[in-house]
Amino acid sequence: MPSHAETFPPDAPPPRLELRGITKRFPGCLANDHVDLVLQPGEIHALLGENGAGKSTLVKMIYGVLHPDSGTMLWQGVETIVPDPAGARRLGIGMVFQHFSLFDTLTVTENIALGLDDAGRMDELADRIRSVSERYGLALDPERHVFHLSVGERQRVEIVRCLLQDPKLLIMDEPTSVLTPQEAAKLFETLRVLAAEGCTILYISHKLEEIRALCSRATVLRAGKVVGATDPRQETARSLAEMMMGAELSTPERPPQGAAGAARLSVRHLSTTSDNPFATNLKDVSFEVRAGEILGIAGVAGNGQAELMAALSGEMLVADADSVVIEGASAGHLGPRARRSLGLAFVPEERLGRGAVPELSLSENALLSGYAREPLVRGGMVHFGRARAYAETIIRGFNVVAHGHRAEARSLSGGNLQKFIIGREILQKPKLLVVGQPTWGVDAGAAAAIHKALIGLARSGAAVLVISQDLDELFVLSDRISVLFHGRLSDSRPTHETTVERIGLLMGGLFGTPPDEDGEITRAV
Amino acid sequence: MSLIRLEPRGQASKTMVYVTPLLAVALTLFSGFILFLAMGFDPVKALHAFFIAPLTSVRGLGELVVKATPLVLCAVGLAIGFRANVWNIGAEGQLTLGAITGGGLALAFYGEGGWWLLPLMVIGGAVGGAVWAAVPAFLRLRFNASEILTSLMLNYVALLLLNYLVHGPYRDPDGFAFPESRLFEADAVLPILWSGTRVHLGALFALFAVAGGWLLIARTFIGFQIKVIGLTPAAAGYAGFDQKRIVWLALLLSGALAGIAGMGEVAGPIGQVTASISPGYGYTAIIVAFLGRLHPVGILLAALLMALSFIGGEAAQIAMGLPKAITGVFQGMLLFFLLASDVLIRYRVRFGTRRAVA
Numbered sequence: 053m054p055s056h057a058e059t060f061p062p063d064a065p066p067p068r069l070e071l072r073g074i075t076k077r078f079p080g081c082l083a084n085d086h087v088d089l090v091l092q093p094g095e096i097h098a099l100l101g102e103n104g105a106g107k108s109t110l111v112k113m114i115y116g117v118l119h120p121d122s123g124t125m126l127w128q129g130v131e132t133i134v135p136d137p138a139g140a141r142r143l144g145i146g147m148v149f150q151h152f153s154l155f156d157t158l159t160v161t162e163n164i165a166l167g168l169d170d171a172g173r174m175d176e177l178a179d180r181i182r183s184v185s186e187r188y189g190l191a192l193d194p195e196r197h198v199f200h201l202s203v204g205e206r207q208r209v210e211i212v213r214c215l216l217q218d219p220k221l222l223i224m225d226e227p228t229s230v231l232t233p234q235e236a237a238k239l240f241e242t243l244r245v246l247a248a249e250g251c252t253i254l255y256i257s258h259k260l261e262e263i264r265a266l267c268s269r270a271t272v273l274r275a276g277k278v279v280g281a282t283d284p285r286q287e288t289a290r291s292l293a294e295m296m297m298g299a300e301l302s303t304p305e306r307p308p309q310g311a312a313g314a315a316r317l318s319v320r321h322l323s324t325t326s327d328n329p330f331a332t333n334l335k336d337v338s339f340e341v342r343a344g345e346i347l348g349i350a351g352v353a354g355n356g357q358a359e360l361m362a363a364l365s366g367e368m369l370v371a372d373a374d375s376v377v378i379e380g381a382s383a384g385h386l387g388p389r390a391r392r393s394l395g396l397a398f399v400p401e402e403r404l405g406r407g408a409v410p411e412l413s414l415s416e417n418a419l420l421s422g423y424a425r426e427p428l429v430r431g432g433m434v435h436f437g438r439a440r441a442y443a444e445t446i447i448r449g450f451n452v453v454a455h456g457h458r459a460e461a462r463s464l465s466g467g468n469l470q471k472f473i474i475g476r477e478i479l480q481k482p483k484l485l486v487v488g489q490p491t492w493g494v495d496a497g498a499a500a501a502i503h504k505a506l507i508g509l510a511r512s513g514a515a516v517l518v519i520s521q522d523l524d525e526l527f528v529l530s531d532r533i534s535v536l537f538h539g540r541l542s543d544s545r546p547t548h549e550t551t552v553e554r555i556g557l558l559m560g561g562l563f564g565t566p567p568d569e570d571g572e573i574t575r576a577v
Numbered sequence: 578m579s580l581i582r583l584e585p586r587g588q589a590s591k592t593m594v595y596v597t598p599l600l601a602v603a604l605t606l607f608s609g610f611i612l613f614l615a616m617g618f619d620p621v622k623a624l625h626a627f628f629i630a631p632l633t634s635v636r637g638l639g640e641l642v643v644k645a646t647p648l649v650l651c652a653v654g655l656a657i658g659f660r661a662n663v664w665n666i667g668a669e670g671q672l673t674l675g676a677i678t679g680g681g682l683a684l685a686f687y688g689e690g691g692w693w694l695l696p697l698m699v700i701g702g703a704v705g706g707a708v709w710a711a712v713p714a715f716l717r718l719r720f721n722a723s724e725i726l727t728s729l730m731l732n733y734v735a736l737l738l739l740n741y742l743v744h745g746p747y748r749d750p751d752g753f754a755f756p757e758s759r760l761f762e763a764d765a766v767l768p769i770l771w772s773g774t775r776v777h778l779g780a781l782f783a784l785f786a787v788a789g790g791w792l793l794i795a796r797t798f799i800g801f802q803i804k805v806i807g808l809t810p811a812a813a814g815y816a817g818f819d820q821k822r823i824v825w826l827a828l829l830l831s832g833a834l835a836g837i838a839g840m841g842e843v844a845g846p847i848g849q850v851t852a853s854i855s856p857g858y859g860y861t862a863i864i865v866a867f868l869g870r871l872h873p874v875g876i877l878l879a880a881l882l883m884a885l886s887f888i889g890g891e892a893a894q895i896a897m898g899l900p901k902a903i904t905g906v907f908q909g910m911l912l913f914f915l916l917a918s919d920v921l922i923r924y925r926v927r928f929g930t931r932r933a934v935a
Contacts, residue, residue: 434801
């Protein structure tokens, strides 16, 4: 029953969900500290915060994955304990996770049936899927196998799975991080229809422009505490970011680019073949990165980024040695070590588990790639003193917040680890730096520092290649932008001559190349 | 909610890394106590015969070193491989091959030996073990065959080969058709280091292996590469470490060390090639490697403990009439408790119920 009579008149319906003083402690950290949150029926409510602010912990408690240490949760005015996700679904709470849980080899209907508590007959379920997807404009063929689907379509499967249970509250965790701008716009239409029907949507994102376009309320978390609640439509992206950080945001300045120098990286007619049936093969990819410039490659994940990164780093060797040329030397047959000695430095997309070894200290992680261009190994023996000094130099030079060079890589936050890895690569004075998703999941403060470092490196004469899904980032960083789609690369355009919308269309595959042999370019819009 | 819970620690406990092996030993002793009681033996007397009595004489202490020697040699090599995710289960076969090649040289140069024969036998034993270990390395890298299976299966091949040799080419011509070679001549026998015992030069080899293994793991760039490959193969690929080279290195090195151990057995305590040269040192070395935390110094201590289980098992058979299987039971319990208590490195135990949600 409604208890806060002063906030709600007696005849008004109770809020859909109310949290009072929710607290959750993990060993060594207080993830949520007396969090209060009120969600009204039919509102789209944003939950904002930097990484580690406690957003995920809070929604996991709402969805019954975790349980609060103390505090009260009122569901439609009634005090409720959510025992587990099945219990949450029975109440009418649905959640779309950032990482999908779908089986590639099953059909859409089969995948949805697996996630339902009472799936019923498969043909009836397929009919229900069709009617729900038509009603909300979520084009989806129930008979298709998931491995055929684009990332946007896979997300629709997850959303439809939730909608089939008539949710009263839908939680969406970073839903647009994998979508093109057009796909995101489509998703927003669906969410607005849902909200108009009375469904409450709790929307987690770090894309502030999106939140301003979509949400009518925003609750901001910092270090586990609610630090503000606001109407995002009345704020600027900058003021929201500063609210999240609790500090002023400095945007990197981009000095005008000088005359582009010689080509440091030339990729000529690069094609790959993979044994993995789910890999995206590169098809006749050609581009150049010149000294002093930043080339951005946009594209939705899964369009060949992983293959391009591996072919450039040397983790995957390519058939034609001349299709990858670093500093004038044919490098297609060279391994990562030899390419590093040519002047390549490399920041992979997965920072924990590829760019750094989680269990090792920062000084050992400095050695991981630093051995190639820094004097850290002599006569087969590791010079640990120098590795420590190198790690300390990185930590100081890039403001890495860590307990010294002894800290394990996994003990750092995503942003600090990324600063460390980028610092490790930049301090090797590379002639060419290849970076994947430089600020994915990194908080705004660290992202600004990383952008500044990348621009600084390019202006000092290195060539920088940035492969990212984040268009805002590419527009801040790049001098030229290309788009990767289904393993093909578009021609590059100077950044100031193009727009987010144009690049967005290219990310959806509209760049006039003929469809490939199996007619794969069938993107449902 | 349960009364005992496991709660993840923020960081792996450094203390527990050292405490859990001791805990495992304590739990093994406790279970042994119960086991002896259930079997109708006096548990105090049985445990005394098993674990204390062998340590009360010079001969017993010497035997401890003799048995620990092959365990250390095998386990140091295995540990280097295990750190790199190379699961060589074939130390027993590699040890057998080392005995065959090293012992074969002793027999080939019978009657014409000199000071050079022993060094030649050491090299021969190392090469024999390494060649045997090269087979799983090649199969893994060429055909992606699991070295766990191939190295394990080669153990039986090695044993059958040894059996054939002692029944045929290696058999002592004056041995009344017993399946044994001649006794090695003095030039082919490892000198005794500690008079009154059977402790031989092989014990020094084992100490060298400990020192060398430590240097490799802790100080060299190869050791760093092994660590990275073992923890995070993707990061090793990113850094440009050659994983194939590390697989070769790990298997050849552990094969060579096991081969030297086998050579040390036939040229040491046994003094000839017989059909049974190892009571399962190559298998026990797997337990030794893990009990010693894959660290050479830890391995040295663990090998002494496991050697005690061999001697104690024999002593308990003689003194109390306990079954032969008792050695295996104790070794198994020790590994079991060690693996079980390792959970304490990453988790802490909490008693009492979790506070109910208000």
